[in-house]
Amino acid sequence: MKAVVYKGNGQIAMEERPMPVIVDETDAIVEVTLTTICSSDIHIKHGAVPRAAPGTVLGHEFVGRVVETGSAVKKVKPGDRVAVNVETFCGECFFCKRGFVNNCTDENGGWALGCRIDGGQAEYARIPFADNGLTVIPDHVTDEQALFNGDILSTGYWAAKLGEIKPADTVAVIGAGPTGLCTMLCARLYTPAKIIAVDIDEYRLNLAREKGLADIILVPGKDDIEGAVREAASGRGADVVFEAAGGEDTFQTAWKIARPNAVVVVEAMYERPQVLPLPDMYGKNLVFKTGGVDGSYCQEIMDLTACGKLDTDFLITHRCGFGEILEAYDIFENKKDHVIKYAVTFL
Ligand SMILES: [Zn+2]
Ligand SMILES: [Zn+2]
Numbered sequence: 001m002k003a004v005v006y007k008g009n010g011q012i013a014m015e016e017r018p019m020p021v022i023v024d025e026t027d028a029i030v031e032v033t034l035t036t037i038c039s040s041d042i043h044i045k046h047g048a049v050p051r052a053a054p055g056t057v058l059g060h061e062f063v064g065r066v067v068e069t070g071s072a073v074k075k076v077k078p079g080d081r082v083a084v085n086v087e088t089f090c091g092e093c094f095f096c097k098r099g100f101v102n103n104c105t106d107e108n109g110g111w112a113l114g115c116r117i118d119g120g121q122a123e124y125a126r127i128p129f130a131d132n133g134l135t136v137i138p139d140h141v142t143d144e145q146a147l148f149n150g151d152i153l154s155t156g157y158w159a160a161k162l163g164e165i166k167p168a169d170t171v172a173v174i175g176a177g178p179t180g181l182c183t184m185l186c187a188r189l190y191t192p193a194k195i196i197a198v199d200i201d202e203y204r205l206n207l208a209r210e211k212g213l214a215d216i217i218l219v220p221g222k223d224d225i226e227g228a229v230r231e232a233a234s235g236r237g238a239d240v241v242f243e244a245a246g247g248e249d250t251f252q253t254a255w256k257i258a259r260p261n262a263v264v265v266v267e268a269m270y271e272r273p274q275v276l277p278l279p280d281m282y283g284k285n286l287v288f289k290t291g292g293v294d295g296s297y298c299q300e301i302m303d304l305t306a307c308g309k310l311d312t313d314f315l316i317t318h319r320c321g322f323g324e325i326l327e328a329y330d331i332f333e334n335k336k337d338h339v340i341k342y343a344v345t346f347l
Helices: 039-045 152-162 178-190 202-210 225-232 250-257 298-306 322-333
Strands: 002-008 011-016 028-035 062-069 081-084 124-127 134-136 170-174 194-198 216-218 238-243 258-266 287-290 316-321 341-345
Touching (some): 002 322, 152 178, 152 258, 170 178, 170 250, 194 202, 202 216, 216 225, 225 250, 250 258, 316 322
Parallel strands (some): 170 194, 170 238, 258 287
Antiparallel strands (some): 002 011
């Protein structure tokens, strides 16, 4: 089968790989029907993910059809259409029992797929702990509607929960890329008074406004971000801030636009260390929550997708066949042609 492989040193390549087989009794083999490229794949390519192992098949955001299951798999069966969770997790360790599946202590636990075990930018993928990591897609939900269930939509959903948004809060989201847009979408579930989106890309901001995700859009360098957020939030600053950009100064913007005692959720993945200027923020009493998604809500997200409360169709701006995925990488990595997300098909 064909697969996109991380070669190390900034290189990826399409290679011929053997078909995956069941290794553990909790595994399933999934025939991938739709896959995509995530900015985390680009971080791996850049060498910014220390745990990523050269030689691994990339891809951690995909849907497919179960073709085979290990003897201990109960929830899914061959023929089921499934969305795949970015995280594989045992469900039994200290962290899993508390929903912190990103820190599952199993050797295959946490974000392993497409990072240190072979992922889903391939025709087939082996999914460890299949009962935990696969979510059955209802018949009336399409592959495209389910594509982001296990990764960027899970991230937005998890981040929105961390934000502790109260009704009528003013929420600021820095970054209107795929994760930021998913965060706005999920923040809406908590009925904030307004969502302020901040990005340097006006096309993305306009999309956020057109889709009803952002009420106010702000562009650094053009708008006075701190002043505008304060003004929009009764002179106080944002009640909840999400940092989903991971840019040079976006972390600084995040804490500055937060009101005292706000929750600042840092969901971005940075390629460089960031400065936490504690003397400058002393007395502001901020609560920082950081990290990578705990993909513990895939079923809830699928239910919300099935009833139309979460709709990510607009994120798919580009489509191609698997044979064209390396060109898609170039377009996605370099943000050409106003790309948000790709849907990559296997025909
Ligand atoms: Zn991802
Ligand atoms: Zn675990």
